[in-house]
Amino acid sequence: MINLVWLVPLIPLLGFVINGLGRNTFSKNLIGFIGSGVILISFVISIGIFLALGSDAVKSHEIFLFDWISAGSLKIPLSFLVDPLSAIMLLIITGIGFLIHIYSIGYMHDDEGFGKFFSYLNLFIFFMLLLVLGSNYIVMFIGWEGVGLCSYLLIGFWFTNSSYAAAAKKAFVMNRIGDLGFLIAVFLIFTTFGSVEFAKVFPLAGNMLPGNSTVALITLLLFVGACGKSAQIPLFTWLPDAMAGPTPVSALIHAATMVTAGIYMIARSNVLFDLAPVVQHVIAIIGLATAVLGAVIAMTQTDIKKVLAYSTVSQLGYMFLGLGVGAYNGSFFHVITHAFFKALLFLCAGSVIHAMHHEQDMRHMGGLRKKLPVTFITMLIGTIAISGLPPFSGFFSKDEILAHVYEHNKVMWAIAVFTAFLTAFYMFRMIFLTFFGSYRGTHHAEEKIHESPSSMTFPLIVLAVLSAVGGIIGIPEALGGHHWLSGWLSPVIPHHAGAEDFATEYMLMAVSVIGVIIAIIIAYFKYVKQNHVPVADESKRSVLAEVSYHKFYIDEIYDIVIRRPLDAISGVFYRVFDKKIVDGIVNGLGWSTSEASKGVRLLQSGNVGFYIFMMVAGIISLLLYTYLSL
Amino acid sequence: MNIIITIVVTALAVLYAGLFKATKALLPLTLVGLLVALGFCVTAWDTNTIYYGMMQMNNFAIAFSSLLILGTAFIFLLTENYFAKDSENVAEYYTLILFALSGGVMMVSYTNLSMLFIGLEIMSVSSYILAGIRKNNFASNEASLKYFLMGAFSTGFLLFGITLIYGATGSFSLGAINSYLVGNYKMVSPLFYPGVILMMIGMCFKVGAAPFHFWTPDVYEGSPSLITTFMSTVVKTAAFAAFIRIFAGTFAPLHDFWMPPLMVIVCLTLFIGNVTALFQKNFKRMLAYSSISHVGYLLFSLITLTSTSNNNVLLYTAAYTFASITAFAVLILVKQKTGGDDFESFNGLGKRNPLAALALTVAMLSLAGIPLTGGFMGKYLMFLNVMNQYQIYLVAFAILNALVGFYYYLRVVVAMYFKEGADVLLETPVQYKVVLILSVIITVILGVYPSVILNLI
């Protein structure tokens, strides 16, 4: 079964090809069927692989396909690695991917680019699978960039809107910045370890001492790559903009799968990261900062998808925080639960948007819970899950990270917990603004609001269930579980036994749960009881709110600090340096020759007397030479 | 000897034919005479006959004579109706050209300075006259007088040089002079050195090297185009052959003495020729300047004397001769139709007369020294020889000049192909076609398979 793993990415690729070629000729049903069907097949195979791996004593299988690149000592095969980590990722990608495909059949039904959309989604799944299956950094890099491409294509799906097209480009370029880091890290790995194969690199790294500066550089660069893909400071601004894409895309790519690639990569390379405590520290700080920043910005956003986007940024920050403190399991656990509930949230938001006829501003919503009951319930489940209330999945994963952070650094823990409160606040703010109170749009529009078709609600329900119970795979021992996940992952990620006793753990849980509840209550009072509605764009806000609403002006800062200077340099280089100096020298040579020509030709004055005089001058000099040389 | 006799007899026959108004017979007669002379050249190959100690028909002389005769024949092919509209004394023109040719043959075969002198003067005096044959044309008059005055002046220096050499060695014979040099290598008479320099000045004037080149552009421009063709190809080749014959042969032991000033002359010549040509608006005048620059490249062969110098000069002059003939032939065609000889007159020639345009393009590429043309091989050999002596800076300088050359040679190509001109078709007379096609073929053969004449001498 495991040897059939190449089918898992291949089938979506086939789906891409078939749908891509037939996008204009096939009926929408057929396209939807093919598009989702291939993912389902992959999912089924993935389950098979998962089960086979579970029953197999050997936990790591490398499936060699063909030699891809070889140059000198560099040999890069195209081969897949099946181990517990990738097997779980396979399940998440194909599973959630399948649900989102189903959802998309309904969501995109009226779009003229239906076929294109499905083919892109299939392509994305293919690349994502490549990313997680790659047995070396380069194959991972194909998937890494490939998903970036699909992200680009899907963000710019409605490309006639030029700001969407710009958002797509931004996403791609920001990812590219990270990718350069990744690439250089790969070069370093190659020169340090002589290979880019996981199976060769990690054992060698295991023999090294912590604090090795080369490894520190490698991990730092890898982290830069992860920053780009997983939207960490300073490369996070593309993610909110990426909401330009259709909502299923936001759910699949920009919440559940692609953006977690960075975490996957770091978790995969945990051997290296463990050798570089300094870098881990950096990761933790940046993760924490990102978490706070995302949460703060999310508090004031009015676009329902933007709230979720910043929430994603914030949650990703959490995961990095976890990675930074060595809680690979916790982070990965959070990746899984986050995939469930964030996909759910986005899909619910999509359902709302679908119902509202592509209205995304929460200021024009309100009181939708009666009109969209399924959406409301499922979204509420998702919200609770992300807020971290037990026994929903988010609670367990977030708590595991928090516990490790506490163990690592108390200040960080405090900030992280505070961020969790903020998370609860803005998530419930969203729920309250959307589903509670009274409808704030036009009456005419209100009549058209209706619950989404079953193809859309079915995935919602499935995901809601997963969000609710997903935590089961990682119930900590403190709560009587035995953390199945960390056991499963132990061949890849060595389990760090928690030094904390259960009492501390209970205390931590209590603090976070109580805080979250308080945050929810505050939100309730503010947005339900007081019926507070965010003000229009033009009106005055407090300074903090203003800064938060404008996303800390980071886009503007980037614009001023990076883009404009580069454009200015470009202009100067082109108009002044290239045209005037470099080309000017070349043209100047030509010009001076022709000027010399103008001068020299005056010698030819037409006057015989002058000619003879010149000749005589020449003769005199030659005779002088003769005189002197004798 | 047979060669000179044939040429002179042909000249006289033509003169008499003219007397009897047999204008139709002139060209065939001339060509037959030239072919016979060429035949004598071929049969004389490898015989190495010495005539009275004055002329030596060695392979060098024969090869250059053949080149001169061939070039003259090509030029005669271009004479159709050319002189007739100027004068009725066409026969005299033919005669003068043939006399000049006979002078040229003497210049390439002399072994005595008196022969050099006589040959040179026959050629020069004929050229003075030929330059002025458009009697009512002011430019032609001016060209003739300028050429004459400066030519006579420079002859004075040449003679002074010959005199000093005679004073030093007591002989006019090249062999005697050479053996004097070899015999008294350490104590050459002080008269000898200025003699060499003054001879060099005289020869530089004849070949048109700076700063003794001033007559070239004016005379070339003012003379009738056909005569310019003759002067810039046959006369120049003969003068250069004479130059190399004495300097590379007889004066070789003093190479260290006369080489440095010659190098300065080469640099000046290259610079002035190329740089001035750059600015010209008149195609003919541009060719005049370009001919100066070619002298600069040719003189490379004197800067480094190797066993192959003679061959290299032969190849270079052959390539140069045929490319120039092509260029002038097209120029004459264009001038006859449009009345102008500046670059604009060539506009759109690519459309109006593809054959002429193609031939001119090949000629220009050859003059510029683009591979696969004879001109490249010539330049290459010159560079090769000079590099052999590691005078890299000289070659680098020459290369920079060649670069300037590309620019002005391409200008006419640009005019022909890339600019729109009047939509008048240009007819090409059959003889012109023959000349153009043959020249192009020769140019390409020299470029692709130079071995044909590379080991001739």
Add this chain to the structure above:
Amino acid sequence: MGTSVFYLVAFLSIFFSLMVIFAKNPVHSVLYLIVTFFTFTVHYILLNAQFLAVVNFIVYMGAIMVLFLFVLMLLNLNKDNEPLKSGLVKVVGIVAGCCLVVTLIGSLKATAASDPLVLQNVNLGLVKNLGKELFGPFMLPFELSSILLLTAMVGAVLLTKKEKV
């Protein structure tokens, strides 16, 4: 008389040749030139080059100079109407000439003492001796110089003949 004859004649040669180039009237120039050539004839006699002396006398003074005079008269140039070159050009010309003579003589190393000229064979410049030379080793150039003269003849006729237009 000693060698002073030579120096006297030499002085006259230089003097008259200077007069040739400084005379304003071209006709005077020609006349001075004839005198100069006469001094040259004397030089040839001094050198015992009798053949040359005669040829110089006949060809140069008799034919060539008369031709000059003839043309001057024909073109009616006997007035001193030649627009003079500017003083600067003259000065520059003379300076250049001085430089030339200095460098020429200098480069010839002619300032050093040298052998006196000794006539070893009194028959050297006699017609008989030169005739043998001319029709012996120098026959070829002698014959070929006829081409030169023929060329000149054809050319002169060609250039001066009026065309029927």
Add this chain to the structure above:
Amino acid sequence: MGNITQDLQGVPLNHYIWLSAIIFTIGVIGVLTRRNAIVIFMSVELMLNAVNLLLTAFSVHSNDPSGQVFVFFIMALAAAEVAVGLSIIVMVYRNTQSTDINVLNRLKW
């Protein structure tokens, strides 16, 4: 005659060279300073004669008749040149009514 040549025997060769060089240079100066084509041409003749004299002197010095033969050739050339040169000047005069070389400056640059 014999006496004259006997007297001559004291003149150093160098003095002939001096004389020739000076007269040659005078010819050059004439060419440089005059504008009348005929006078210029006369100056050139002066130069040629200087050469002739020197050749003769060398011929005597080296007791070799060929120098004097060469002088003969130079004279032939001079005759030919004069014929051609004067006809050119006449031809130019017909067109320009002048023998001033400065009139001849249409061909330049």
Add this chain to the structure above:
Amino acid sequence: MEQVLLLLIFLPLVAALITAFTGNAAKHVAMVFALASLAITAAIACQFTPDASKQFVVNLPWIQSLGINFHAGIDGISLITVLLTNVLVPIIILASYQSDYKKPASFFALILFMQAGLLVVFTAMDAFLFYIGWEAALIPIYFICAIWGGKDRVRVNMKFFVYTIGGSLFMLLGIIYLYLQNPAHNFDIQAFYQLSLDPAQQGWIFWSFFIAFAIKMPVFPFHTWQPDTYTEAPAGGTMLLSGIMLKMGIYGVIRWLLPIVPAGVQDWGTTAIVLSVIGIVYASLIAFTQKNAKRLVAYSSIAHVGLISAGIFALNTQGMQGAMIQMLSHGINVVGLFFVLDIISSRLKTNTISELGGIAKVAPKLAIAFLIIVLGTVALPGTNGFIGEFLLLMGVYQFNIWAVVFAGLTIIFGAVYMLRMYQHVMLGKTNELTIGFEDIRGTETLVLVIICALIIVLGVYPKPILHLSEASVQQLLEQVNQKLTSVK
């Protein structure tokens, strides 16, 4: 079997002569001959044993007295470039099918003539022959660009011509020098390899060759002829220039510079890399704000070639192999880019980016093809561009990490300007100019399908190509290192 190389070289020449007289049917005739050449190349590639040896060697005496022989052969490095030439020429001819060139016979004849010159360059084992081919390839392209080019073509092409030929004259100087140093007095490449020159001499030779190659590629600061020429040239000319001709410079460096003057490379290679890297960043930055799409691609080409050059001078297998594959990839990609731009400009008469927009809406097929080509250009993994750039960057990395940091900016900058161009040309709203844009048809589709297929196939399975050149590249590097150690 050896004669097949003669056939390969002279077939285009004969074809050019025939094509010149075929009038309006020229394109078909040219196509047939180009395909025949391609078939011969394919046969050669099949017969080729991928070891380091020279195969199909032809060695005929030519100008014997000067030590010049018609000595040509194919090894892995040559084969790649020959492949490039003979694959791209049919593509370029096909791409010119729907363009309306006046005097098509001359146009296609010149292309074929140039092909012959290029093949000589890529197979020559005699320096003189190499030089002849080098110049012979220049003449036709000059005429192509100057006859069928844009408004400013005369001035621009004059500059191009004089500039490039100026460089090559200095190379000629170097070749002559080597010839004179060679005791056997011939131009044989093996003899040149065996010369032992002192480092100072090698330095001079290095520059005399490098300037010629740098101008051809072009490497900063010798590049200023290039954007103008690319912009003014007709599409076919631009494709030839950018697709094949600039590879002459790269090939020259590999074949004639590195093994002959390793000490010169050691002394000056760093300078060359620095210039290349400056060129990468500099050209990329300039490409940011270009208004004309053709000019933008021209600058991008400078950046890409800068990377290739840096990779070569890094002197390691990865860099060299990267250069080999990237030569092929860059050729294909840039031809594709210029072809797409030609399609646009032939329909809309403009290549000004700001005037375009929304073409993807009306021409989805073109949009897809263009996107694939753009992605290939920005080196997305899975496309041909990635293989090359990855290996090149790896090569440069092994030279110096800072070099790769700057060179790697091409990854980012390339994405910025290429996607910016794509965004403004293809995406966004259609305007009144682009609304009537007609999607690709006929041969246009065929050309783009071929190009896209090559991009992906090479990206996914580059091994056959890498395999072809590997042995030769290894041998070459060994040769260089051996000579370097022997000098020490």
